[in-house]
Amino acid sequence: MENRKLIKIATAGSVDDGKSTLIGRLLYDTGSLTTDKLEAIEKTSRQRGFDYLDFSLATDGLVAEREQGITIDVAHIYFNTDKTNFIVADTPGHVEYTRNMVTGASTSQVAIILIDARKGVIEQTYRHFFISNLLRLSHVVVAINKMDLVGYDEDVFLKIKADFDALVEKSNFKTEQITFIPISALKGENIAKKSAEMPWYLGNTLLDHLEVLEPEDLQEQAFARFPVQYVIRPKTDAFHDFRGFSGKLYGSSLQVGDKVTILPSFTESKIKSIQFFDQELDLAVPGASITITLEDEVDISRGDMIVKSSELPSSEKSITATICQVNHKPLRIGDKYTLQHGVNRVLARVESIQSKIQTDFSGEERAEALKLNDIGKVSFKLSKAIHFDPYQVNRSNGSFILIDEGTHDTVSVGFIEARD
Amino acid sequence: MSTIYFNPKESESIHILREVAAQFERPVLLFSGGKDSITLVRLAQKAFYPARIPFPLLHIDTGHNFPETIQFRDELVKELGLELIVRNVQDSIDQGKVREEKGRYASRNTLQTTTLLDAIEEFKFDACIGGARRDEEKARAKERVFSVRDDFGQWDEKNQRPELFDMLNGRIEQGQNVRVFPISNWTELDVWEYIKTENIKIPSIYFAHKREVFFRDGLIWTANEHVYREPHEEVVEKMVRFRTVGDMTCTAAVLSEADTLETVVEEIRQSTLSERGARIDDKRSEAAMEKRKKVGYF
CATH class of the missing domain: 3.40.50.620 (HUPs)
Structure with a gap:
């Protein structure tokens, strides 16, 4: 592959904000819609008697939702420019938006929040921004859409920006992490080409803005964490004594010679080699799937974690986390689950539900249970200690999922709180 | 380092x-x-x-x-x-x-x-x-x-x-x-660029070659005993290659001169027909x- 940078984006907007149209437009303007897909869109638009091409048809996938005219799940869409590969996790804006947007945002660095210029900041906007804040996305683009329907009026744009800025003050976001762009997805204004209708807007087009984002700037700076996924023991003549620990590296780099501690045994050793396929490296960067060998014979199995000895994480058997319920089955006090933290699994019991959190920044309330799409603060007792960082400082080592013991479904996602 | x-x-x-x-x-x-x-x-x-x-x-x-x-x-x-x-x-x-x-x-x-x-x-x-x-x-x-x-x-x-x-x-x-x-x-482009970077071997039919084919519904079909053909559907020899490799009865060829990985990748980059557009089975219904x-x- 050419060394294009990769930017992952989650999109949020309610049903009528024109989100599918925006994505279809991005695909069209980057030349990512192929002839046959474009033909299908033209044909269907004509059949339905539309005056213009309905780009939303490019993304609305499944038969069921075509019939209902809404998107029902997270869909992944791909496009690229010469310099950048983009992955868009498109999440619907209706009732089940919390689960879907949390899911889409968990694999994204950037959120595009769509606002209908005629409606301005509405309750849905609060919720979409709340989730971007909870998940700690690196950057938010507020795309104020349908500017064509408000006469491309700068005052409308400024009013919405001021309303949104009030929201930003309630969050952990800094103002430089938020960018406002006035657009018309339908007419293609400020998507790929600068709008002649809005000369008062001096910023980048949406696509230009997404292109100048750098993955390194979007990646959080955290301690190196190496969860062991799989132990490689070839047992072949050529590699008789080879014992390699493979996994994906998170947080920051590791180097040959680094003094490391293996958890949960707290054994110490040194990194002897870092390998990627048949290459030996001195250094691996976060995000890399590598294999590590150690100077000493250490008993290590899947689920263990290798960290620098000077940067130990917390090791606890009881934790408190913000939970988002992603399954119809509610979470209640006393429930037992398998907790999967990275690739490590332990048993967990719900000790207490401290509160249910309103997703519009309005505060917390008491709750007996967390139902689908609820977000709340929950305390757990674990069968064994896990080795974590608070989600506030480390996204990958601060999150977990809960698996139902009966159905095996993924029922919750958790963001671990710092110890008081 | x-x-x-x-x-x-x-x-x-x-x-x-x-x-x-x-x-x-x-x-x-x-x-x-x-x-x-x-x-x-x-x-x-x-x-x-x-x-x-x-x-x-x-x-x-x-x-x-x-x-x-x-x-x-x-x-x-x-x-x-x-x-x-x-x-x-x-x-x-x-x-x-x-x-x-x-x-x-x-x-x-x-x-x-x-x-x-x-x-x-x-x-x-x-x-x-x-x-x-x-x-x-x-x-x-x-x-x-x-x-x-x-x-x-x-x-x-x-x-x-x-x-x-x-x-x-x-x-x-x-x-x-x-x-x-x-x-x-x-x-699709990621896959092709990866094959090129890694220099991975792939079957020869991905590269341009001469083949007996016939045209139907705007697609190019392989002419041989496994593929149903009407008497009036005339067999011609063309320079073609395949973008996907499946069953002969459902994989259409594209006209192409691309006979190296470099030229294939370039062709994909320029191409405006999606890969599944050359899958006959998908054309049956949306x-x-x-x-x-x-x-x-x-």
């Missing part, structure tokens, strides 16, 4: 393959001889090096494969010391489990599903690794990386497990199995893929 550029999509795919080896007892890699499954084999080599790939390959042979693909498959398996299992659609037909389609658009493509489900049952495979990508088709855009199938191999798109961060949940009931798609997030998936098609 020596380090390399880490391709984020490659790292993600390797992570997924290692999760499969760790979470399942009897995984298998579904191998079609096409470029996507060949890419999977390379990724699996990288994931487990210096150990061998810890699962076998399974090829569901329709009997209508291009001979070049079969030859390529056998050479690859030998070179890498892999275990290959082959199950034949012809056997399912002979056993009366499926009936051969007849007529103008007759294909064994949909019949593969039965042979595949039987093989899963026979070997008790609990995870089947496939090379499907989300960019191929709209119904695939919502497919999970770990996609749980019930006892009948069916996909329930409304009841999928959410996949959060990098965490994959492969827990299943007895009798269920999981379809795994490690290159979900790759595009919802074709989704319907096939619901009944267990890969």
Whole structure:
């Protein structure tokens, strides 16, 4: 592959904000819609008697939702420019938006929040921004859409920006992490080409803005964490004594010679080699799937974690986390689950539900249970200690999922709180 | 200090393959001889090096494969010391489990599903690794990386497990199995650029060659005994290549002079016809893929 940078984006907007149209437009303007897909869109638009091409048809996938005219799940869409590969996790804006947007945002660095210029900041906007804040996305683009329907009026744009800025003050976001762009997805204004209708807007087009984002700037700076996924023991003549620990590296780099501690045994050793396929490296960067060998014979199995000895994480058997319920089955006090933290699994019991959190920044309330799409603060007792960082400082080592013991479904996602 | 550029999509795919080896007892890699499954084999080599790939390959042979693909498959398996299992659609037909389609658009493509489900049952495979990508088709855009199938191999798109961060949940009931798609997030261009960068060998039919073909519905069909042809459909010789490699009865060729990896990649980059546009089976209906998936098609 050419060394294009990769930017992952989650999109949020309610049903009528024109989100599918925006994505279809991005695909069209980057030349990512192929002839046959474009033909299908033209044909269907004509059949339905539309005056213009309905780009939303490019993304609305499944038969069921075509019939209902809404998107029902997270869909992944791909496009690229010469310099950048983009992955868009498109999440619907209706009732089940919390689960879907949390899911889409968990694999994204950037959120595009769509606002209908005629409606301005509405309750849905609060919720979409709340989730971007909870998940700690690196950057938010507020795309104020349908500017064509408000006469491309700068005052409308400024009013919405001021309303949104009030929201930003309630969050952990800094103002430089938020960018406002006035657009018309339908007419293609400020998507790929600068709008002649809005000369008062001096910023980048949406696509230009997404292109100048750098993955390194979007990646959080955290301690190196190496969860062991799989132990490689070839047992072949050529590699008789080879014992390699493979996994994906998170947080920051590791180097040959680094003094490391293996958890949960707290054994110490040194990194002897870092390998990627048949290459030996001195250094691996976060995000890399590598294999590590150690100077000493250490008993290590899947689920263990290798960290620098000077940067130990917390090791606890009881934790408190913000939970988002992603399954119809509610979470209640006393429930037992398998907790999967990275690739490590332990048993967990719900000790207490401290509160249910309103997703519009309005505060917390008491709750007996967390139902689908609820977000709340929950305390757990674990069968064994896990080795974590608070989600506030480390996204990958601060999150977990809960698996139902009966159905095996993924029922919750958790963001671990710092110890008081 | 020596380090390399880490391709984020490659790292993600390797992570997924290692999760499969760790979470399942009897995984298998579904191998079609096409470029996507060949890419999977390379990724699996990288994931487990210096150990061998810890699962076998399974090829569901329709009997209508291009001979070049079969030859390529056998050479690859030998070179890498892999275990290959082959199950034949012809056997399912002979056993009366499926009936051969007849007529103008007759294909064994949909019949593969039965042979595949039987093989899963026979070997008790609990995870089947496939090379499907989300960019191929709209119904695939919502497919999970770990996609749980019930006892009948069916996909329930409304009841999928959410996949959060990098965490994959492969827990299943007895009798269920999981379809795994490690290159979900790759595009067709990503695959071709990877094949070029890695200098991976692929079957010769991906490169421009002279072939006896005929034209129907604006598509270029291979002319031979497996493909139904009307008397008035005239056979001509053309320089063509294939963008996907499936059953001869459902894979159309494209006119091309691209005979090296460089020129193929360049052609893909410029191309405005999507890969599945050259799949005859999808042309049947807009919802074709989704319907096939619901009944267990890969």
